[in-house]
Amino acid sequence: MQGQEILPAIATHLLDSARTNGGKAPSERDLAEHFSVSRGQVREALAILEAMQVIERRAKSGIYVNTDNTGIEAMAFLARAGLPLENRQIYEAVEVRKIHEIKAAELAAARADDENFDRLRDILVRSEERIAQGEGIDGLDQEFHLEIVRATQNTLFLNICTAFYELGGNRLKVYFRDPDRNRKSHEEHKQIFEALVNRDAALASALMVSHLRGAMSYWSELLQPAELSD
Structure with missing residues (x-):
């Protein structure tokens, strides 16, 4: 071996x-x-x-x-190795990821540079193409969100959020099987991008809250432990 x-x-x-x-x-x-x-x-x-x-x-x-x-x-190592995680572990990771990404949007509005904006534009263009071809944007969704975290210019922050995404890579493919969900997510990405370009930290953060709320609701139904949903 x-x-x-x-x-x-x-x-x-x-x-x-x-x-x-x-x-x-x-x-x-x-x-x-x-x-x-x-x-x-x-x-x-x-x-x-x-x-x-x-x-x-x-x-x-x-x-x-x-x-x-x-x-x-x-947990990220186990996910990369293809080992199953407990529902509670996945749900808690998704919940913490949401907290991190809301703060990332706020910081990115102040710290993003031209390279970050160029990469975000490219991701949005490729997302448009994927949707037009009837394909899911699961990988591009991850790229978009991690680029916002990268725009905070905080490497540790990026490493932490990357680990969160490694836990749910396969589940994103399931989430983005729905064409309507792809289109809705893409439109929300464009709104978040505009807020970042305009350096509007409050709006970027609020839009991220709204954007992630739908995903959290979806994962909650699938993953939330019974004792937490009572």
């Missing part, structure tokens, strides 16, 4: 094993035997997963998987 394949493979195996073993994962030796790799390779992979808080080592007890206490970086 190649080095780049070991980490997601071990993560998948750990999660599967933990679900049927009270959260406890196999030992280093068992993992090395299962994947036919050295214990050093296993130890290195586990160290990365521990740093991301996917697992924890308990003295004299073994390795345990933290399914309920996973940080955004770890």
Whole structure:
């Protein structure tokens, strides 16, 4: 097994094993035997997963998987590896992403430069073309929103929001299967863009709130835990 394949493979195996073993994962030796790799390779992979808080080592007890206490970086890693996340994790990530993007619109109105505006214009043009061809704009929607975050000129902010999008990439494709939803989203993107160009932070933020409200309503129906919807 190649080095780049070991980490997601071990993560998948750990999660599967933990679900049927009270959260406890196999030992280093068992993992090395299962994947036919050295214990050093296993130890290195586990160290990365521990740093991301996917697992924890308990003295004299073994390795345990933290399914309920996973940080955004770890959740993004699991999503990239194709591993399923809990509905609560996804819903909470969507909720926090909304908070970040509203603030991003406000900051971008003051900080966006000509390159940001050029990229946003290009995204809107390509969105028009995709819609005219009857195709979804899921990838372009992500580009548009992340370009607004990039326009804040805050790299850490961009890294955080990129991680949020990695959690829901496949779900965006489902969301944008509806042609009406594509057109509505595109029109709202154009309004947000105009507010940014006019340096109207209050309007850009308000338009982003309205824009994300529809998406939040959609995801709430699909993902919101029952105990939160009572």
